[in-house]
Amino acid sequence: MKLFQASIFGAAVLAIAFAALAGDDHAKAVAMMKRDFHAKGIAGTDRLNEDGLQALCNRSRNNPPKAVGERLQRDQLEAVKYPADGKFLGDWKSGERIAQNGRGMTWSDGGSAANGGSCYNCHQIGPNETSFGTIGNSLSQFGKTRGNSPEMQKYVYGKIYNAKAFNLCSNMPRFGHSGTLTEKQIKDLVALLLDPSSPVNQ
Amino acid sequence: MSSIKLRAVLALSGLVLACATQAQQAAAPKKAAAPAKKAASAPKDAVTAEFEKFREVMEDASPAELFEAKGEELWKTRRGPKNASLEQCDLGLGPGVLKGAYVRMPRYFADADQVMDAERRIVYCMVTLQGFKAEDLAKRPFSSESRTPDPVSLVTYVAGQSRGMKIAIPQRHAKEREAYKVGREIFDFRAGAWDFSCASCHGEDGKRIRTQELPNLTSKKDAIRAFQGWPGYRMTGGLMHTLQWRMNDCFRQQRFPEPGYASETIADLLTYMGVNANGQVYKGPGIKR
Secondary structure, three states: OHHHHHHHHHHHHHHHHHHHHHHHHHHHHHHHHHHHEEOEOOEOHHHHOOOHHHHHHHHOOOOOOHHHHHHHHHHHHHOOOOOOOOOOOOOHHHHHHHHHOOOOOOOOOOOOOOOOOOHHHHOOOOOOOOOOOOOOOOOOOHHHHHOOOHHHHHHHHHHHHOHHHOOOOOOOOOOOOOOOOOHHHHHHHHHHHHOOOOHHHO | OOHHHHHHHHHHHHHHHHHHHHHHHHHOHHHHHHHHHHHHHOOOOHHHHHHHHHHHHHHHHOOHHHHHHHHHHHHHOOEOOOOEOOOOOEOOOOEOOOOOOHHHOOEEEOOOOEEEOHHHHHHHHHHHOOOOOHHHHOOOOOOOOOOOOHHHHHHHHHHHOOOOEEOOOOOOOHHHHHHHHHHHHHHHOOEOOOOEOHHHHHOOOOEEEOOEEEOOOOOHHHHHHHOOEEEEEEOOOOEEEOHHHHHHHHHHHOOOOEEOOOOHHHHHHHHHHHHHOOOOEEOOEEEEO
8 A cells, every 4th residue: 555655764764864853852752651651531641643644743843844844745735635526615604603613633522423623713714703713814705805716616625624734734634634624524614715705705 | 617518618618609799790890890901912702701700709718618617627637557646746847837838749658668649648558557448449530429539528628738838849859850751751651542632722822622721731930720610619510529520521532441549640640730830829629610
């Protein structure tokens, strides 16, 4: 499997390239956390195991060397699963609810309820929500300024599915890759941003 | 004081303070002019501005003081399997010396050969002097509707003894310096379902989650906000919480598994953030939104 090979390659490169950069403070921190943390609810201790991307961003303080960074970013893009039906635009009304919903993936979240996207935690989006965060850029008028072409739809879908496929050490979670949001939920968010009838574009 | 009585007192004091807030606003228009100047340099949303006004008034007669009183009683009473008080507990300045101890922790303790934050040290004393079991204290360590754990009141009492003092967390011992460096790595460690680290939210200036302003805990200017107001009486839920709780709930929202209570991980993290705040004045146990 290509992805598997790529991650092996990534891990090998990382081990060599960053042993020197991070010193052993990082290794001490990781060993200490693995000793001190315990599983709770749905949050298992496996969450402390860095994947290749996390390891690279952690050891380079989010500024990886170009060659390795580009290689890993390409892996992330190749692993994006686009909808089989080729359609990217869902229901913006449902998208708004997903954007509002900040629940999901914490140890206090139950298994059965659908996860939210926590979008408003970090982004300005629709005009009627004034309680929005500023860690991410403003998405107000997103579709109005960028259009609603098939390429734009595919880009937005991919960006929500895995923001790291476009900016390797981005702060934004990989909502599809991590299994947080379903294909339908991501389509609904794409519609929230791009559908001409969405309040975001009024 | 029973917890029901304590809650009643808190509710009453809240009411009295709310009235006092109004009275003071009416009587002292000069005071209201000061925050307006601040708002001009860094625009704040209305909720944050209102809360900060409220907090200014509340901190003069904080509900935290009731927990300080409870903590003092617990400190001086003979308790536990060894029927001992905590008066011989050494918080770094000698047995029983409380003045200024809180603003000098986390620090290295030779008897335990570990760097310990205030709560970790108090738990250590409860175990060594009074004979309590660490695992019992770790079972339900955070305040809830029905109870305030003893270490919470004790930390609040000890913190109150450093009110108005400068934060001076030592970096003399090699293990203290190592705790700072490892703490920084923990702060920056991205992992879990959402790739978050502490720095994801607290690594840049002037950011918000929804309307909640986020201190940049890597900067000298903001680092005090990790220290100030803790232990704190949290308006949401009306519970007294310490930094142990704050770290725990941050890791929850970071989508991490749960950190051990009073663990070395938390001590190192608090060392990193605390040293960044060195030199600033600690106002004592406070109030949080």
